[in-house]
Amino acid sequence: MENNITLKTINELLDSAAFFIPSYQRGYRWDRQQVLNLLDDVYDFMINREKNSSSEFYCLQPVVVRKIQEAEGTVPLYEVIDGQQRLTTIALILTYLNEDPYQLTYETRLNSNEYIWNIREDIDKENHDKNIDFYFFKQAFLTIEEWFQRPRENRRTLKQKFSIALGEEVKVIWYEVAADIEVREVFSRLNIGKIPLTNAELIKALILSKTPEKQKFELANEWDQIERSLREDKLWYFIQPLKAYTNRIEFLFDLYTENVSSRHHDPFYTFYEIQKEEDFQALWLEIKSYLARFKEWFEDRELYHLLGYLTQYKSVANYMSLYDSDSILEKEDFRRALRKEIRSEIKNISLAELSYGDRDKGKIKKVLLLFNILTTLKQKNDEARFPYDRYVKEHWSIEHIHAQNAEGLNTKEQWQAWIKDTIYTLIELNQMNEQPEYSELITALKDGIDDKNFNKDKFTELFNKTLEVTEDHFGSDVHVLENLVLLDRGTNSALSNHFYPVKYRRLKEYDKEGSFIPICTRNTFMKYYSKKVDHFQFWSDQDRNDYLAAIEETLANF
Known part of the structure; x- marks a missing residue:
């Protein structure tokens, strides 16, 4: 049996x-x-x-x-x-x-x-x-x-x-x-x-039990092929970044039963909806057609970038319905509709007014993500693709280009590491334009390293003194869009709390080692958007303005 x-x-x-x-x-x-x-x-x-x-x-x-x-x-x-x-x-x-x-x-x-x-x-x-x-x-x-x-x-x-x-x-x-x-x-x-x-295991057993004996092996083989295809992370995170699945083929059945929004609390809703089907052969053909459509979109470089951006926020089911609507007669109609959808997502966002915080953090991430995607899309190398799999799995988040925050620095080892990096930066700045207050600050920082009774209060005092002395070079408003980029969580944690020149040196080392850095983050730290580059010692007002202008131009052209 x-x-x-x-x-x-x-x-x-x-x-x-x-x-x-x-x-x-x-x-x-x-x-x-x-x-x-x-x-x-x-x-x-x-x-x-x-x-x-x-x-x-x-x-x-x-x-x-x-x-x-x-x-x-x-x-x-x-x-x-x-x-x-x-x-x-x-x-x-x-x-x-x-x-x-x-x-x-x-x-x-x-x-x-x-x-x-x-x-x-x-x-x-x-x-x-x-x-x-x-x-x-x-x-x-x-x-x-x-x-x-x-x-x-x-x-x-x-x-x-x-x-x-x-x-x-x-x-x-x-x-x-x-x-x-x-x-x-x-x-x-x-x-x-x-x-x-899982729903997938139950559905597989159900469909096989309703399949003629001669076709069971073929169907089981097709099932495994679909699961293997969806195990390709580059394809999967392009179409489904919003929910994890033990068996990824289950997502296709969720699409079929319109269960992608998880509005049905019963964990086996998809299974018992499939159980009501009468023509399992037609059902299986429909499931296979979903994968074929996703692969077709994946292979089209422009659709890949446009649709991939949208699926980071809404289920791909929305765009399958759009594709099947009467308004879409050919693929170019679909492209235009996706562009219109993206424009509606960002058209009311004022870039210059964005400020890092709970209210605007989601908008900032949307803007920076689109900036990276459009930059990748317009590269002359037609093999270049934005890595949605990395974006999701590595938990990209917002990083300050130049940080002014001691949050997370809680141990003597962390304080001393921060002080050493800051001394190195101040010495380079002082060589460019010697200033007495820099020399005094360097001495105070060195004394902090040698102080056996050094504590959190003394570090905070030195940290704030450093911000005060370097304000003319580094600025004071760090939470605006022109001081923000995307980075994976691991690199973000390693670079947090440091000034721009420290982050620049470390990112350059990561780049030499072959580590992946988002294209616009790399361009920004290397000052490719800056119209005039004299140094890499600080992130100047001119650098900020040029970077913001590059974002505005890219989105405006789109």
């Missing part, structure tokens, strides 16, 4: 299955809150369904089973590989509701089924203390009893309505594995490291 996957109501479980919990699983251990969560979820669903006259159902997480015995009398016996905690809790709820629960036997607790069925009579006896599972059965049952006895408007009819909802409107994802499968391997896969079943 092949693995079989479907949805089953609780009533269907009552009519068609008995369950055996093998010894390799731990016993029943759900606590009070977990039991309450299940009751509350089913109740909330029941109330909402009544109000909205909805035909939806409440879907529980998977129950993974293997048939170990054909029916003897009424129902077959299934070994529970995953889901025994939920099955046990539901059996206890059914008992409280005076419904006969399904048979549920623990290999190491042979009387567990009888205890659950007769828990009302046994609950005051001492035998539950002799069996740890029975103790937890009792605590769960008391929690259920307490929950149903709470004051409510519908308390008189609650048990009856809840019983109907639980039986007819609550479904489990029923995943029946082949009889010859190695169950301990499956159990480990599901539980070691708390790795859950």
